[in-house]
Amino acid sequence: xxxxxxxxxxxxxxxxxxxxxxxxxxxxxxxxxxxxxxxxxxxxxxxxxxxxxxxxxxxxxxxxxxxxxxxxxxxxxxxxxxxxxxxxxxxxxxxxxxxxxxxxxxxxxxxxxxxxxxxxxxxxxxxxxxxxxxxxxxxxxxxxxxxxxxxxxxxxxxxxxxxxxxxxxxxxxxxxxxxxxxxxxxxxxxxxxxxxxxxxxxxxxxxxxxxxxxxxxxxxxxxxxxxxxxxxxxxxxxxxxxxxxxxxxxxxxxxxxxxxxxxxxxxxxxxxxxxxxxxxxxxxxxxxxxxxxxxxxxxxxxxxxxxxxxxxxxxxxxxxxxxxxxxxxxxxxxxxxxxxxxxxxxxxxxxxxxxxxxxxxxxxxxxxxxxxxxxxxxxxxxxxxxxxxxxxxxxxxxxxxxxxxxxxxxxxxxxxxxxxxxxxxxxxxxxxxxxxxxxxxxxxxxxxxxxxxxxxxxxxxxxxxxxxxxxxxxxxxxxxxxxxxxxxxxxxxxxxxxxxxxxxxxxxxxxxxxxxxxxxxxxxxxxxxxxxxxxxxxxxxxxxxxxxxxxxxxxxxxxxxxxxxxxxxxxxxxxxxx
Amino acid sequence: xxxxxxxxxxxxxxxxxxxxxxxxxxxxxxxxxxxxxxxxxxxxxxxxxxxxxxxxxxxxxxxxxxxxxxxxxxxxxxxxxxxxxxxxxxxxx
Numbered sequence: 179x180x181x182x183x184x185x186x187x188x189x190x191x192x193x194x195x196x197x198x199x200x201x202x203x204x205x206x207x208x209x210x211x212x213x214x215x216x217x218x219x220x221x222x223x224x225x226x227x228x229x230x231x232x233x234x235x236x237x238x239x240x241x242x243x244x245x246x247x248x249x250x251x252x253x254x255x256x257x258x259x260x261x262x263x264x265x266x267x268x269x270x271x272x273x274x275x276x277x278x279x280x281x282x283x284x285x286x287x288x289x290x291x292x293x294x295x296x297x298x299x300x301x302x303x304x305x306x307x308x309x310x311x312x313x314x315x316x317x318x319x320x321x322x323x324x325x326x327x328x329x330x331x332x333x334x335x336x337x338x339x340x341x342x343x344x345x346x347x348x349x350x351x352x353x354x355x356x357x358x359x360x361x362x363x364x365x366x367x368x369x370x371x372x373x374x375x376x377x378x379x380x381x382x383x384x385x386x387x388x389x390x391x392x393x394x395x396x397x398x399x400x401x402x403x404x405x406x407x408x409x410x411x412x413x414x415x416x417x418x419x420x421x422x423x424x425x426x427x428x429x430x431x432x433x434x435x436x437x438x439x440x441x442x443x444x445x446x447x448x449x450x451x452x453x454x455x456x457x458x459x460x461x462x463x464x465x466x467x468x469x470x471x472x473x474x475x476x477x478x479x480x481x482x483x484x485x486x487x488x489x490x491x492x493x494x495x496x497x498x499x500x501x502x503x504x505x506x507x508x509x510x511x512x513x514x515x516x517x518x519x520x521x522x523x524x525x526x527x528x529x530x531x532x533x534x535x536x537x538x539x540x541x542x543x544x545x546x547x548x549x550x551x552x553x554x555x556x557x558x559x560x561x562x563x564x565x566x567x568x569x570x571x572x573x574x575x576x577x578x579x580x581x582x583x584x585x586x587x588x589x590x591x592x593x594x595x596x597x598x599x600x601x602x603x604x605x606x607x608x609x610x611x612x613x614x615x616x617x618x619x620x621x622x623x624x625x626x627x628x629x630x631x632x633x634x635x636x637x638x639x640x641x642x643x644x645x646x647x648x649x650x651x652x653x654x655x656x657x658x659x660x661x662x663x664x665x666x667x668x669x670x671x672x673x674x675x676x677x678x679x680x681x682x683x684x685x686x687x688x689x690x691x692x693x694x695x696x697x698x699x700x701x702x703x704x705x706x707x708x709x710x711x712x713x714x715x716x717x718x719x720x721x722x723x724x725x726x727x728x729x730x731x732x733x734x735x736x737x738x739x740x741x742x743x744x745x746x747x748x749x750x751x752x753x754x755x756x
Numbered sequence: 757x758x759x760x761x762x763x764x765x766x767x768x769x770x771x772x773x774x775x776x777x778x779x780x781x782x783x784x785x786x787x788x789x790x791x792x793x794x795x796x797x798x799x800x801x802x803x804x805x806x807x808x809x810x811x812x813x814x815x816x817x818x819x820x821x822x823x824x825x826x827x828x829x830x831x832x833x834x835x836x837x838x839x840x841x842x843x844x845x846x847x848x849x
Contacts, residue, residue, distance in 0.1 A: 247803045343813035
């Protein structure tokens with residue numbers, strides 16, 4: 179009997195021992211990793227310290243784009259004492275998304291509040307959650323409003339959002355910060371997109387041991403790394419000139435009934451972008467409310483046929499190649515020119531027999547430019563256009579630059595040489611156009627356009643002016659400058675000239691190609707020039723799309739250019755020379 | 757010194773060190789809450805600094821300066837005269 183009991187006890191103990199061994203095997207081997215992680219999470223806190231995104235500063239060190247504090251509101255379930263439906267009802271009027279800028283409809287706002295309440299209620303009424311977000315990127319006022327409700331279990335994590343002290347100034351140049359697919363902030367378009375890596379920095383991590391109440395233990399182990407804030411960008415951009423450019427552009431679009439417009443002002447010696455204005459534009463704070471087509475910077479992303487402004491590129495090439503001189507007489511300018519089945523005529527059907535090259539630019543004479551194009555020849559013309567950067571990106575430090583390739587030289591016919599000589603049948607961006615003209619203003623040296631002057635961080639990196647190549651000789655550049663001064667003094671736009679100043683410039687009225695033919699009514703009016711002509715302080719391009727008050731650049735783009743130039747002379751303290 | 761008194765001294769020293777260790781650990785651990793408070797205070801101050809920076813930028817913006825200038829009745833001059841050569845200080849009689 180006793181022996182049986184002892185045997186039974188032995189079996190039981192053996193069985194219990196095996197069961198314990200199995201359980202230990204399960205804990206140590208099978209569930210070991212997850213249990214260790216669970217213990218780790220109970221003992222250690224892993225805190226992410228967000229890095230501040232770098233600022234974007236104008237030339238006068240003003241914060242064109244900076245950061246402002248914002249907060250992520252969240253609920254921590256174990257500490258909640260109020261019922262979740264009441265929480266949703268109380269918070270919805272505070273955390274609901276802002277309505278679009280253009281809307282003031284009380285009904286829409288009411289709907290948004292109801293939607294927010296339903297979303298919060300659905301999120302909080304679920305069973306399987308400990309932590310739930312209630313609102314992201316809430317400004318300080320909203321945080322304070324939530325705090326006043328004194329709800330237990332509702333807390334905040336600091337965040338940062340972009341702040342624009344000058345509102346939508348230079349929005350298309352700056353770009354915006356949105357969320358990427360992981361919900362992390364990322365720069366899109368313009369500088370925010372191009373310099374995203376420099377601007378965003380790297381968040382820090384603090385790893386510390388905590389006690390049973392979640393408080394840090396000082397004798398515990400610490401670890402992690404410090405956050406590395408993003409680097410600041412200092413621009414060549416002058417915010418006063420930018421502001422004036424944006425005001426004048428908006429007024430011009432209204433005055434001339436244009437669809438859109440662009441102004442670029444560049445320093446010819448450095449290639450620095452002093453101002454870049456586009457209309458229409460968007461508000462980077464509420465970029466979601468605007469059509470996506472407005473995000474891109476049209477001066478670098480939209481190609482157009484430049485028309486007569488392009489004549490200065492071809493003429494200066496011919497001067498450099500020494501195939502013409504300013505006083506060379508055109509022997510083919512007494513009437514329309516036939517090339518195959520095409521007829522090239524002047525813009526006003528007026529012809530000037532025995533006209534000089536200076537007068538060809540003055541009258542914006544297409545037949546004279548065909549004469550110049552033929553003198554230069556297909557190979558040389560193509561080679562010079564490439565040297566001026568046509569068909570290549572300018573490599574400006576903005577994200578969305580696109581470039582239209584030129585047709586291969588071997589496919590160029592006589593008609594291509596003829597039309598290219600007066601700026602049609604060739605597509606370029608406004609940035610390519612002004613960069614090419616900057617080479618004329620800069621004694622023949624092409625500069626790379628640059629928006630950023632310095633990247634400021636732990637170490638400051640200066641981005642010095644970058645000459646790309648010599649395109650034409652100084653002599654050719656000087657001769658071309660004189661021809662452009664004459665065009666302003668005596669050309670179609672002479673009524674707009676500013677007395678006492680020597681300004682080099684050229685108008686351009688280009689027809690817009692629609693479905694394979696040029697629309698007779700729709701034009702792109704532009705004016706490109708620099709001043710003072712003998713020692714240029716700025717190069718400026720203005721462009722108006724489809725002006726309706728007059729289709730001609732001399733009546734629209736030229737007066738806009740001169741109005742802005744007057745203000746620049748005053749701002750820079752440049753007195754009249756004559 | 758006898759062997760017994762050395763052992764007694766070691767025992768007392770060990771007890772004293774043990775107590776000191778417990779007191780120090782307890783004291784330091786309880787300061788965790790103070791550390792948490794200080795971290796929160798640092799966050800608040802940093803947040804205030806950002807808010808003040810934002811206010812400075814807002815006050816210095818051209819938009820505000822323009823609005824203020826308009827309030828004060830300042831206007832752009834309608835015409836301007838540029839002196840291209842120095843004016844004589846006095847004319848000879």
